[in-house]
Amino acid sequence: MVIKVLGSGCMNCQKLEALAKKATEQLGLDAEIVKVTDYPEIMAYGVMSTPALVIDEKLVVAGRVPSYDEVVTFIKRFAE
Protein backbone atom coordinates (compact mmCIF):
# COMPACT_ATOMS: atom_id res chain seq x y z
CA MET A 1 0.00 0.00 0.00
CA VAL A 2 1.23 3.51 -0.82
CA ILE A 3 -0.07 6.40 1.26
CA LYS A 4 0.65 9.89 -0.02
CA VAL A 5 0.39 13.03 2.08
CA LEU A 6 -0.05 16.05 -0.17
CA GLY A 7 0.96 19.49 1.10
CA SER A 8 3.68 22.08 0.98
CA GLY A 9 5.05 21.19 4.41
CA CYS A 10 2.82 23.27 6.65
CA MET A 11 1.94 22.28 10.21
CA ASN A 12 -1.26 20.49 9.21
CA CYS A 13 0.56 18.37 6.63
CA GLN A 14 2.98 17.16 9.30
CA LYS A 15 0.05 16.36 11.59
CA LEU A 16 -1.62 14.30 8.88
CA GLU A 17 1.61 12.46 8.10
CA ALA A 18 2.01 11.56 11.78
CA LEU A 19 -1.57 10.27 11.91
CA ALA A 20 -1.02 8.09 8.84
CA LYS A 21 2.19 6.69 10.30
CA LYS A 22 0.54 5.91 13.62
CA ALA A 23 -2.44 4.26 11.91
CA THR A 24 -0.34 1.96 9.72
CA GLU A 25 1.80 0.95 12.69
CA GLN A 26 -1.24 0.23 14.86
CA LEU A 27 -2.85 -1.81 12.08
CA GLY A 28 0.42 -3.64 11.48
CA LEU A 29 0.39 -2.82 7.78
CA ASP A 30 3.36 -2.70 5.50
CA ALA A 31 2.71 0.66 3.90
CA GLU A 32 4.96 3.21 2.29
CA ILE A 33 4.26 6.81 3.30
CA VAL A 34 5.27 9.39 0.70
CA LYS A 35 5.26 13.17 1.13
CA VAL A 36 4.23 15.07 -1.99
CA THR A 37 5.27 18.73 -1.85
CA ASP A 38 5.51 19.60 -5.53
CA TYR A 39 2.57 21.78 -6.64
CA PRO A 40 2.01 20.36 -10.15
CA GLU A 41 1.95 16.87 -8.65
CA ILE A 42 -0.45 17.92 -5.87
CA MET A 43 -2.77 19.51 -8.39
CA ALA A 44 -2.70 16.41 -10.57
CA TYR A 45 -4.92 14.82 -7.90
CA GLY A 46 -7.46 17.62 -8.30
CA VAL A 47 -6.54 19.03 -4.90
CA MET A 48 -6.60 22.77 -4.17
CA SER A 49 -6.60 22.76 -0.41
CA THR A 50 -3.96 20.98 1.59
CA PRO A 51 -3.36 18.79 3.48
CA ALA A 52 -4.76 15.89 1.46
CA LEU A 53 -4.46 12.14 1.73
CA VAL A 54 -4.15 9.75 -1.22
CA ILE A 55 -4.22 5.98 -0.69
CA ASP A 56 -3.19 3.76 -3.60
CA GLU A 57 -3.67 6.71 -5.99
CA LYS A 58 -7.22 7.42 -4.74
CA LEU A 59 -7.91 10.78 -3.06
CA VAL A 60 -9.71 10.25 0.27
CA VAL A 61 -9.60 13.61 2.05
CA ALA A 62 -8.59 17.18 1.17
CA GLY A 63 -8.45 20.53 2.94
CA ARG A 64 -8.58 19.35 6.55
CA VAL A 65 -6.81 17.14 9.04
CA PRO A 66 -9.12 14.15 9.59
CA SER A 67 -9.41 12.56 13.02
CA TYR A 68 -7.30 9.53 13.83
CA ASP A 69 -10.36 7.25 13.65
CA GLU A 70 -11.17 8.56 10.18
CA VAL A 71 -7.64 7.83 8.97
CA VAL A 72 -7.87 4.29 10.34
CA THR A 73 -11.21 3.79 8.54
CA PHE A 74 -9.75 5.03 5.25
CA ILE A 75 -6.71 2.79 5.48
CA LYS A 76 -8.74 -0.28 6.51
CA ARG A 77 -10.97 0.19 3.47
CA PHE A 78 -7.96 -0.10 1.17
CA ALA A 79 -6.24 -2.84 3.15
CA GLU A 80 -8.96 -5.42 2.39
Add this chain to the structure above:
Amino acid sequence: MDPFYPLQLLADWLTYTVFGLDKTSKLGLSLDFFLFDVPKVLILLAVVIFFVAIIRSFFSPEKTRKFLSHSRLYGGNIAAALLGVVTPFCSCSAVPLFIGFVESGVPLGVTFSFLVASPMINEIAIILLWGLFGWKITALYIVSGLVIAITSGIIIGKLGLESWVEEYVYQIRMGDGGELAEQTWPEKLAYARDYVGEIVGKVWPYVVVGIGLGAVMHGYIPADFLAKYAGPGNPFAVPIAVLVGVPLYSNAAGVIPLVSVLVEKGMAMGTVLAFMMAVVGLSLPEAIILRKVLKPKLIAVYFGINAVGIMAIGYLFNAVLR
Protein backbone atom coordinates in the same frame (compact mmCIF):
# COMPACT_ATOMS: atom_id res chain seq x y z
CA MET B 1 -30.78 41.82 28.31
CA ASP B 2 -27.06 41.48 27.84
CA PRO B 3 -26.31 37.73 27.88
CA PHE B 4 -22.97 38.47 29.50
CA TYR B 5 -24.50 40.29 32.49
CA PRO B 6 -23.93 37.28 34.84
CA LEU B 7 -20.22 37.41 33.97
CA GLN B 8 -20.15 41.10 34.90
CA LEU B 9 -21.75 40.28 38.26
CA LEU B 10 -19.15 37.55 38.82
CA ALA B 11 -16.27 39.89 37.92
CA ASP B 12 -17.66 42.63 40.19
CA TRP B 13 -18.09 40.16 43.06
CA LEU B 14 -14.55 38.80 42.70
CA THR B 15 -12.95 42.24 42.40
CA TYR B 16 -14.84 44.25 44.97
CA THR B 17 -15.97 41.61 47.49
CA VAL B 18 -13.44 38.76 47.37
CA PHE B 19 -10.38 40.93 46.73
CA GLY B 20 -11.93 43.87 48.56
CA LEU B 21 -10.73 46.51 46.08
CA ASP B 22 -12.22 49.97 46.00
CA LYS B 23 -14.75 50.65 43.21
CA THR B 24 -13.00 53.83 42.15
CA SER B 25 -9.42 52.56 42.44
CA LYS B 26 -7.32 52.11 39.29
CA LEU B 27 -6.36 48.57 40.23
CA GLY B 28 -10.01 47.69 40.87
CA LEU B 29 -11.15 49.05 37.49
CA SER B 30 -8.37 47.16 35.68
CA LEU B 31 -8.99 43.86 37.44
CA ASP B 32 -12.76 44.07 36.97
CA PHE B 33 -12.26 44.75 33.25
CA PHE B 34 -9.87 41.81 32.92
CA LEU B 35 -12.04 39.32 34.84
CA PHE B 36 -15.08 40.24 32.76
CA ASP B 37 -13.48 40.39 29.30
CA VAL B 38 -11.35 37.23 29.33
CA PRO B 39 -14.21 34.72 29.92
CA LYS B 40 -16.53 36.75 27.68
CA VAL B 41 -14.16 36.77 24.72
CA LEU B 42 -13.22 33.09 25.13
CA ILE B 43 -16.90 32.03 25.31
CA LEU B 44 -17.69 34.11 22.22
CA LEU B 45 -14.75 32.55 20.37
CA ALA B 46 -15.72 28.98 21.26
CA VAL B 47 -19.41 29.37 20.33
CA VAL B 48 -18.91 31.19 17.06
CA ILE B 49 -15.98 29.09 15.85
CA PHE B 50 -18.12 25.98 16.37
CA PHE B 51 -20.85 27.32 14.08
CA VAL B 52 -18.33 28.67 11.55
CA ALA B 53 -16.81 25.17 11.29
CA ILE B 54 -20.28 23.67 10.65
CA ILE B 55 -21.15 26.30 8.01
CA ARG B 56 -17.79 25.85 6.28
CA SER B 57 -18.24 22.09 6.04
CA PHE B 58 -20.84 22.81 3.35
CA PHE B 59 -18.33 24.73 1.24
CA SER B 60 -15.02 23.67 -0.28
CA PRO B 61 -12.46 25.40 -2.49
CA GLU B 62 -13.21 22.79 -5.16
CA LYS B 63 -16.95 23.67 -5.22
CA THR B 64 -16.22 27.41 -5.14
CA ARG B 65 -13.84 27.01 -8.07
CA LYS B 66 -16.46 25.17 -10.11
CA PHE B 67 -19.00 27.86 -9.34
CA LEU B 68 -16.69 30.76 -10.26
CA SER B 69 -15.17 29.21 -13.37
CA HIS B 70 -17.92 30.64 -15.58
CA SER B 71 -18.00 34.05 -13.91
CA ARG B 72 -17.32 37.47 -15.39
CA LEU B 73 -16.21 40.85 -14.16
CA TYR B 74 -18.50 42.60 -11.59
CA GLY B 75 -20.92 39.74 -10.85
CA GLY B 76 -18.04 37.32 -10.48
CA ASN B 77 -16.20 39.70 -8.15
CA ILE B 78 -19.21 40.02 -5.87
CA ALA B 79 -19.71 36.23 -5.77
CA ALA B 80 -16.00 35.64 -5.19
CA ALA B 81 -15.84 38.12 -2.29
CA LEU B 82 -18.88 36.52 -0.60
CA LEU B 83 -17.55 32.98 -1.16
CA GLY B 84 -14.18 34.12 0.14
CA VAL B 85 -15.81 34.68 3.53
CA VAL B 86 -17.36 31.22 3.89
CA THR B 87 -14.98 28.94 1.98
CA PRO B 88 -12.53 27.19 4.31
CA PHE B 89 -9.05 28.29 3.29
CA CYS B 90 -5.75 28.77 5.05
CA SER B 91 -3.01 30.93 3.61
CA CYS B 92 -0.75 27.85 3.34
CA SER B 93 -3.09 26.68 0.54
CA ALA B 94 -2.95 30.01 -1.30
CA VAL B 95 -0.72 28.68 -4.10
CA PRO B 96 -2.68 25.53 -5.09
CA LEU B 97 -5.90 27.53 -4.76
CA PHE B 98 -4.62 30.29 -7.03
CA ILE B 99 -3.39 27.79 -9.64
CA GLY B 100 -6.66 25.84 -9.46
CA PHE B 101 -8.75 28.99 -9.98
CA VAL B 102 -6.67 30.20 -12.92
CA GLU B 103 -6.59 26.72 -14.49
CA SER B 104 -10.36 26.39 -14.49
CA GLY B 105 -10.81 29.77 -16.14
CA VAL B 106 -11.73 31.94 -13.16
CA PRO B 107 -10.74 35.46 -14.32
CA LEU B 108 -7.69 36.95 -12.57
CA GLY B 109 -9.68 39.86 -11.10
CA VAL B 110 -12.30 37.48 -9.69
CA THR B 111 -9.57 35.30 -8.17
CA PHE B 112 -8.18 38.38 -6.42
CA SER B 113 -11.56 39.33 -4.99
CA PHE B 114 -11.55 35.89 -3.36
CA LEU B 115 -7.96 36.20 -2.12
CA VAL B 116 -8.60 39.63 -0.59
CA ALA B 117 -11.93 38.81 1.07
CA SER B 118 -10.82 35.51 2.57
CA PRO B 119 -8.37 36.82 5.19
CA MET B 120 -9.85 40.32 5.47
CA ILE B 121 -13.24 39.17 6.72
CA ASN B 122 -11.85 36.97 9.43
CA GLU B 123 -14.17 35.09 11.77
CA ILE B 124 -12.11 35.78 14.86
CA ALA B 125 -12.10 39.51 14.08
CA ILE B 126 -15.87 39.45 13.52
CA ILE B 127 -16.53 37.72 16.83
CA LEU B 128 -14.30 40.03 18.82
CA LEU B 129 -15.62 43.20 17.18
CA TRP B 130 -19.18 42.09 17.83
CA GLY B 131 -18.41 41.27 21.46
CA LEU B 132 -16.43 44.42 22.19
CA PHE B 133 -17.92 47.11 19.92
CA GLY B 134 -21.43 45.89 19.09
CA TRP B 135 -23.09 44.86 15.86
CA LYS B 136 -23.02 48.24 14.09
CA ILE B 137 -19.23 48.45 13.95
CA THR B 138 -19.08 44.75 13.04
CA ALA B 139 -21.45 45.31 10.11
CA LEU B 140 -19.38 48.31 8.96
CA TYR B 141 -16.26 46.16 9.09
CA ILE B 142 -17.82 43.34 7.03
CA VAL B 143 -19.33 45.66 4.42
CA SER B 144 -16.08 47.66 4.09
CA GLY B 145 -14.08 44.45 3.69
CA LEU B 146 -16.42 43.24 0.95
CA VAL B 147 -16.27 46.59 -0.84
CA ILE B 148 -12.44 46.56 -0.80
CA ALA B 149 -12.32 42.94 -2.02
CA ILE B 150 -14.80 43.59 -4.83
CA THR B 151 -13.25 46.85 -6.04
CA SER B 152 -9.62 45.71 -5.86
CA GLY B 153 -10.58 42.60 -7.87
CA ILE B 154 -12.36 44.73 -10.45
CA ILE B 155 -9.36 47.08 -10.74
CA ILE B 156 -6.92 44.18 -11.19
CA GLY B 157 -9.30 42.63 -13.73
CA LYS B 158 -9.57 45.90 -15.67
CA LEU B 159 -5.79 46.40 -15.70
CA GLY B 160 -5.32 43.10 -17.56
CA LEU B 161 -2.32 41.90 -15.57
CA GLU B 162 -2.43 38.26 -16.69
CA SER B 163 1.18 38.47 -17.91
CA TRP B 164 2.32 39.37 -14.38
CA VAL B 165 1.47 35.85 -13.25
CA GLU B 166 4.37 33.38 -13.43
CA GLU B 167 4.20 31.57 -16.80
CA TYR B 168 4.39 28.04 -15.42
CA VAL B 169 1.02 28.56 -13.71
CA TYR B 170 -0.70 28.46 -17.09
CA GLN B 171 0.97 25.15 -17.94
CA ILE B 172 -0.25 23.19 -14.92
CA ARG B 173 -3.22 20.96 -15.60
CA MET B 174 -5.39 19.83 -12.77
CA GLY B 175 -6.38 16.22 -12.43
CA ASP B 176 -9.77 15.02 -11.33
CA GLY B 177 -9.70 13.63 -7.81
CA GLY B 178 -13.26 12.37 -8.11
CA GLU B 179 -16.01 13.18 -5.64
CA LEU B 180 -15.02 12.99 -2.00
CA ALA B 181 -17.59 11.50 0.35
CA GLU B 182 -19.58 14.23 2.16
CA GLN B 183 -18.94 14.32 5.89
CA THR B 184 -21.85 12.90 7.88
CA TRP B 185 -23.46 15.04 10.61
CA PRO B 186 -21.71 13.20 13.48
CA GLU B 187 -18.42 13.74 11.63
CA LYS B 188 -19.19 17.44 11.08
CA LEU B 189 -20.00 17.92 14.78
CA ALA B 190 -16.90 16.05 15.90
CA TYR B 191 -14.80 18.11 13.51
CA ALA B 192 -16.30 21.40 14.70
CA ARG B 193 -15.65 20.41 18.34
CA ASP B 194 -12.00 19.55 17.59
CA TYR B 195 -11.61 22.77 15.59
CA VAL B 196 -12.84 24.87 18.52
CA GLY B 197 -10.28 23.14 20.74
CA GLU B 198 -7.53 23.77 18.23
CA ILE B 199 -8.28 27.47 17.63
CA VAL B 200 -9.04 28.42 21.23
CA GLY B 201 -5.99 26.42 22.34
CA LYS B 202 -3.89 28.45 19.95
CA VAL B 203 -5.23 31.97 20.51
CA TRP B 204 -6.05 32.08 24.24
CA PRO B 205 -2.60 33.35 25.31
CA TYR B 206 -2.93 36.27 22.87
CA VAL B 207 -6.40 37.00 24.17
CA VAL B 208 -5.22 37.01 27.78
CA VAL B 209 -2.19 39.22 27.05
CA GLY B 210 -4.21 41.57 24.82
CA ILE B 211 -6.96 41.98 27.38
CA GLY B 212 -4.37 42.25 30.16
CA LEU B 213 -2.68 45.21 28.44
CA GLY B 214 -6.10 46.65 27.66
CA ALA B 215 -7.12 46.29 31.31
CA VAL B 216 -4.08 48.21 32.52
CA MET B 217 -4.80 51.02 30.05
CA HIS B 218 -8.48 50.96 30.99
CA GLY B 219 -7.65 51.57 34.64
CA TYR B 220 -4.59 53.80 34.45
CA ILE B 221 -4.82 55.98 31.35
CA PRO B 222 -7.31 58.86 31.46
CA ALA B 223 -10.20 58.81 28.98
CA ASP B 224 -9.62 60.87 25.83
CA PHE B 225 -5.87 60.67 26.38
CA LEU B 226 -5.37 59.48 22.79
CA ALA B 227 -7.83 61.92 21.22
CA LYS B 228 -5.04 64.47 20.83
CA TYR B 229 -2.77 62.07 18.92
CA ALA B 230 -5.03 59.56 17.20
CA GLY B 231 -8.33 61.40 17.06
CA PRO B 232 -10.09 62.41 13.84
CA GLY B 233 -8.03 65.60 13.72
CA ASN B 234 -4.73 63.88 12.91
CA PRO B 235 -4.48 63.10 9.17
CA PHE B 236 -1.46 60.83 9.67
CA ALA B 237 -3.19 58.56 12.17
CA VAL B 238 -4.75 56.35 9.46
CA PRO B 239 -1.60 55.54 7.43
CA ILE B 240 0.39 54.98 10.62
CA ALA B 241 -2.30 52.61 11.91
CA VAL B 242 -2.10 50.62 8.64
CA LEU B 243 1.72 50.44 8.76
CA VAL B 244 1.66 49.25 12.36
CA GLY B 245 -1.09 46.73 11.59
CA VAL B 246 0.65 44.77 8.79
CA PRO B 247 3.29 42.96 10.90
CA LEU B 248 0.75 42.06 13.60
CA TYR B 249 -0.97 39.59 11.27
CA SER B 250 -1.22 36.43 13.33
CA ASN B 251 -2.24 38.20 16.50
CA ALA B 252 -5.74 39.41 15.62
CA ALA B 253 -7.07 37.75 18.77
CA GLY B 254 -4.73 39.72 20.99
CA VAL B 255 -4.85 42.99 19.10
CA ILE B 256 -8.61 43.53 19.00
CA PRO B 257 -9.24 43.55 22.78
CA LEU B 258 -6.44 46.09 23.03
CA VAL B 259 -7.98 48.18 20.27
CA SER B 260 -11.31 48.37 22.09
CA VAL B 261 -9.49 50.25 24.84
CA LEU B 262 -7.78 52.57 22.33
CA VAL B 263 -11.26 53.66 21.23
CA GLU B 264 -12.30 54.26 24.81
CA LYS B 265 -9.24 56.49 25.19
CA GLY B 266 -10.11 58.60 22.17
CA MET B 267 -8.76 56.90 19.04
CA ALA B 268 -11.02 57.67 16.08
CA MET B 269 -13.25 54.81 14.88
CA GLY B 270 -12.15 55.00 11.23
CA THR B 271 -8.51 54.74 12.30
CA VAL B 272 -9.42 51.71 14.40
CA LEU B 273 -11.20 50.00 11.50
CA ALA B 274 -8.25 50.68 9.18
CA PHE B 275 -5.88 49.26 11.78
CA MET B 276 -8.00 46.12 12.23
CA MET B 277 -8.24 45.53 8.49
CA ALA B 278 -4.49 45.95 8.06
CA VAL B 279 -3.90 43.42 10.85
CA VAL B 280 -6.09 40.70 9.35
CA GLY B 281 -6.12 41.55 5.63
CA LEU B 282 -2.55 42.50 4.75
CA SER B 283 -0.23 39.67 5.63
CA LEU B 284 3.45 39.55 4.74
CA PRO B 285 3.67 35.74 5.03
CA GLU B 286 0.85 35.41 2.51
CA ALA B 287 2.59 37.81 0.12
CA ILE B 288 5.77 35.73 0.36
CA ILE B 289 3.82 32.52 -0.34
CA LEU B 290 2.09 34.12 -3.33
CA ARG B 291 5.46 35.11 -4.78
CA LYS B 292 5.60 31.51 -6.06
CA VAL B 293 2.82 32.29 -8.53
CA LEU B 294 2.85 36.09 -8.90
CA LYS B 295 5.59 38.33 -10.22
CA PRO B 296 6.75 41.00 -7.72
CA LYS B 297 4.96 43.73 -9.70
CA LEU B 298 1.61 42.01 -9.23
CA ILE B 299 2.23 41.46 -5.53
CA ALA B 300 3.00 45.17 -5.21
CA VAL B 301 -0.23 46.07 -7.03
CA TYR B 302 -2.22 43.65 -4.86
CA PHE B 303 -0.76 45.07 -1.65
CA GLY B 304 -0.94 48.67 -2.87
CA ILE B 305 -4.60 48.58 -3.90
CA ASN B 306 -5.50 46.90 -0.62
CA ALA B 307 -3.59 49.40 1.49
CA VAL B 308 -5.13 52.35 -0.36
CA GLY B 309 -8.60 50.83 0.03
CA ILE B 310 -8.12 50.28 3.74
CA MET B 311 -6.90 53.84 4.25
CA ALA B 312 -9.83 55.22 2.24
CA ILE B 313 -12.21 53.32 4.54
CA GLY B 314 -10.36 54.74 7.54
CA TYR B 315 -10.67 58.37 6.37
CA LEU B 316 -14.29 57.85 5.29
CA PHE B 317 -15.38 56.61 8.70
CA ASN B 318 -13.34 59.22 10.51
CA ALA B 319 -15.29 61.82 8.55
CA VAL B 320 -18.70 60.16 8.96
CA LEU B 321 -18.65 58.63 12.46
CA ARG B 322 -18.51 61.61 14.75
